Amino acid sequence: MTDWYDGPRKGVADFEGKPHYYECPWYVGIDAGSDELAEDYLLTPLDAETYHLALEDWAIWERWEAAFDAGTVTLATHPALPEDRTRHDEIEELLRTKLVTNRQLCQRAKGVFSYEGAKRFVEWTIIP
Known part of the structure; x- marks a missing residue:
């Protein structure tokens, strides 16, 4: 989602x-x-590649949500943990023209x- x-x-x-x-x-x-x-x-x-990228980005968000719910990160880090931010940004750019x-x-x-x-x-x- x-x-x-x-x-x-x-x-x-x-x-x-x-x-x-x-x-x-x-x-x-x-x-x-x-x-x-x-x-x-x-x-x-x-295509399968786009689908897998979207699932990878969803997993990044789920890790962030779990940490947010546990109180270990703040809303300021949304939607990715600091260690996932670079990969999330890469995926987001790739998906911008593919998820349409x-x-x-x-x-x-x-x-x-x-x-x-x-x-x-x-x-x-x-x-x-």
Whole structure:
């Protein structure tokens, strides 16, 4: 997950066994005023390298979150521990142009997210 606002808004996930970038249409301007689209997402296929970079950056954030919750770092270090900052910045720059919705390739889907401890799951249903 790369963005959260009242629920997952952007991130990466498997769909039909392949990596995809998901983005809530509210962020990309589709019917921005409609609450009805709050759980609808656009899914864009990703290459494996981009997917793994996004997962690596997520792991960096999870380490930061654990340290923040333990009180060993402050919000000023967000979103990476000092020892992870350089790598986070490198990944962030690489992902800036890769984690985007491709209007020619994307599919619209309903996403139902669930959580078991720190694990996150999503079930996608394509919207025709």
